[in-house]
Amino acid sequence: MxxxxxxxxxxxxxxxxxxxxxxxxxxxxxxxxxxxxxxxxxxxxxxxxxxxxxxxxxxxxxxxxxxxxxxxxxxxxxxxxxxxxxxxxxxxxxxxxxxxxxxxxxxxxxxxxxxxxxxxxxxxxxxxESLLEAACAENHWQRPGEGIRFTANRHGLQEIGGLLNLLGLVCEEAESGVAPPRLQEHYGRIIANKLLCLQNNVRREQPGGASAIFERIAHFIEENLKQDITLEQLAGLANISPRSLYALFEKHARTTPRHYVRQKKLERINASLRDPSVPVRNITEVALDYGFLHLGRFSESYRNAFGELPSDTLKRRAC
The missing domain is CATH 2.60.120.10 (Jelly Rolls)
Structure with a gap:
């Protein structure tokens, strides 16, 4: 490989x-x-x-x-x-x-x-250890007194969606030598959160019940929109079953987890195309960055969401 x-x-x-x-x-x-x-x-x-x-x-x-x-x-x-x-x-x-x-x-x-x-x-x-502990604190999870332990040693790459792409990007940033400390910290937090999706002894009970759990999932999605976010990953993040995950999204977003993630990706793309300060070379590059591999379906989904094609949004930004 x-x-x-x-x-x-x-x-x-x-x-x-x-x-x-x-x-x-x-x-x-x-x-x-x-x-x-x-x-x-x-x-x-x-x-x-x-x-x-x-x-x-x-x-x-x-x-x-x-x-x-x-x-x-x-x-x-x-x-x-x-x-x-x-x-x-x-x-x-x-x-x-x-x-x-x-x-x-x-x-x-x-x-x-x-x-x-x-x-x-x-x-x-x-x-x-401090990086994983910080990720627990950020998510308001309870750190076990004996320390954070992953309860399985062996895993497949498919268990952490988008991990290789993320590590490839981190390596590029590291080798560039220009990534500011805040960006380095940001990537470290993302990797820590991804690892905490694997089976471990962290208690995820959070104050505020289901509403707080949904907010944490929504925050995770916002932080990882360029990654391949899987249903299993989101369910593991909340320590709930896939069936409960669907119920959670139906209650708080009136949609399915998959559709919610796709909509958030489209909204981020739309914001990038409208913002003159965001460098955009072409529509294809932006779509692929967010995991839209079929460009025809992407354009159709974008038009259904915003009433125009992505190329039209980019043209208006240039005017």
């Missing part, structure tokens, strides 16, 4: 001694130790960028290597397997061979025991 996650300008090591790469990882990404085959002489590659509270790392050791750590202490690791395979051994004797497209989510107090294949390559997002 090929993804645009860190390019040449982020390369720190190329064809290097794995122990040198491991030492760098210990300083910047997480404490660990490696064990190599005595008969092999692998060459390792590593790319790295710091972006706000996040560390972004793309790594391959070039040979079979076992990586172990007692615990990551105050950080979480999201690891995406890009190439090869990786054997994970759990604390209770579980084993799983990760394949490209699968995610490994490591809690701060989880022991780490991973064996990389010779062709294994990973993308790692290191996230401090």
């Amino acid at each position: 090929e993804f645009s996650l860190l390019k040449e300008k982020s390369v720190v090591f190329k064809g290097a001694d794995p122990h040198d790469v491991s030492g760098y990882v210990n300083r910047h990404v997480g404490s660990h130790s490696i064990r190599l085959s005595r008969t092999s002489h692998p060459s390792a590659d590593l790319s790295h960028r710091k972006f706000g509270d996040l560390d972004l790392c793309r790594i391959s050791y070039g040979g079979t290597v076992r990586v172990t750590s007692e615990a990551l202490e105050t950080i979480y690791h999201l690891q995406i397997l890009l190439k090869g395979h990786c054997l994970w051994r759990g604390a209770r004797g579980q084993e799983h061979h990760f394949v490209p497209g699968e995610l490994l989510l490591i809690n701060p107090d989880d022991p780490v025991d991973l064996t990389y294949s010779q062709d294994c390559e990973k993308f790692i997002v290191k996230m401090p």
Whole structure:
């Protein structure tokens, strides 16, 4: 699997001694130790960028290597397997061979025991505990006294809609070197919120009942309009069933979740086309940015919503 996650300008090591790469990882990404085959002489590659509270790392050791750590202490690791395979051994004797497209989510107090294949390559997002705690506070969720824990280690990319596109954008911003701190913080919050959609021990009971829950979902949608927002994601965010999610939207928005998301995307596009301060090169680019892949249907939906074609809105802005 090929993804645009860190390019040449982020390369720190190329064809290097794995122990040198491991030492760098210990300083910047997480404490660990490696064990190599005595008969092999692998060459390792590593790319790295710091972006706000996040560390972004793309790594391959070039040979079979076992990586172990007692615990990551105050950080979480999201690891995406890009190439090869990786054997994970759990604390209770579980084993799983990760394949490209699968995610490994490591809690701060989880022991780490991973064996990389010779062709294994990973993308790692290191996230401090404080970032997830801030996301809980922002959503008015109750942080467990024992700390936030994800109750499953293995996930598929489809469980976090739009994650790869988001990480690709974050990598581009990190490599540009011009993203202001506030923007870096914003992206960090989005990633934290996406991860909190996965099964965890956070209590989502909120004051104000269903109305407050809907407001939180609506806020999440507004913050992630360029992402592929799924019904499962929204239901997980509110810790309710898909059926209850439909009832919630029927009560507070008189529509379905899918239609609500589409309408909000259209409203954001309309605002962008009307605002002279927003750079717009063409209608196609804007539509694709918000996930409208069928341009004919997009134009029809836009006209039904606003009484004119998107091109007409853009022309009036130019006048």
